[in-house]
Amino acid sequence: MPELEHALRQLGGLVEFPPEPDLAGGVRRRLGEAPPRRWAPRRIAIVALAVLVVAVGAAMVVPSARTAVLEWLGIKGVKVTRVETLPEVALLNDGGLGDRVTLAEARRRAPGLVEPHLKDLGTANEVYFSAAVPGGQATFLWGTKRETRLLMIQSPGEAFAEKMLGPRTDAEVADVDGQPGVWFSGDGHYFVYRDRGGKMREETARLAGNTLLWQHDELTVRLEGELSKNAALEIARSVR
């Protein structure tokens, strides 16, 4: 066999990809359509906004505790999906957080954001804003992208959230100063968004650590990191 890299190029020449579609026509038609409307922020009665997906092992029955959480959330049309394994995503992939911005810029793009100032960690080291999520999404990061200590993600828009839990992930109700919340802990889980048309629009899928998800006025807020529930609740209650 020839030298490896040369051999790989030859192999590449033999790969038969599916026929190349003509995309120009479809793109032209799409360009003639109005861009997707940004959804105006509005109060959302419950913390999880549309679909909570619990992925459990193929042979497992959904534990009653999780079912109770789903019912408590009051989500219509909750879907329980059986999958054997969760998809693989990289921790904090670079494309997920959006653009690095100043807090002022993030607030200009999403006026309802609150600036978290944590007792021990202070203000966030970095702020990102993604317009890919309906309504926009700001991420406050403590630490660095490479060594992240804590993430707070604020979503002012009405997005359809999907949480994928592994079979060993627990979800329980949490009260954040009277606002509804839910605490996810245990094995990794994923947070992605779905737009109203049902298409996945999420560009921020990431492997989260323990997560507290709650409603703060018009914001949906997620706190992700290696935190205890009490520590997360303390931070959540400090957000004003």
Add this chain to the structure above:
Amino acid sequence: MVSRPQDESELVERARRGDERAYEELVRRHQGIAFRTAYLVAGNAADAEDAAQEGFVKAYRALGRFRAGAPFRPWLLQIVANEARNRRRSAGRRAGLALRAAGENLSGDAAPSPEGNLLAAEDRERLLGALNGLPEEHRLVIACRYFLDLSEDETAAALGVRRGTVKSRTSRALGRLRESLGEGHA
């Protein structure tokens, strides 16, 4: 009279000003590589087509943020690959279908390219088998660099990693292939 092919930066500039015909020409020029990149990432043709089309639409709407004079292709591939990743994740599918498709092709009767003739059928099978044994991130970087012939910058954009990561990941992937093949491919 044959019209002069438009310079790409000129097309991009016209598209930025709202010239949809100019953008259509850009789509035609790049739809092949965009689709194949999406196919490698998403793992199937339907999602790849959706991702490529959505990527082109999003890129058009984001042209205002495109840095004038920068190469268009890596920027486009980054957007398309993001779309492809979203679709792959949402359905819980795995990349690697491109390599399985390659396996079907190579083991079948499809006529190889003249260049491909240089690689003996037995060696193709071994190499493909070794590739299929690599972790997904290694298979993808090899496919981008050697199957799609993407540059390091383009591969970095498509995979959503830094250029240095492409270098190191490629090096590790080649090393693992050499180990797997167990013979003189140093």
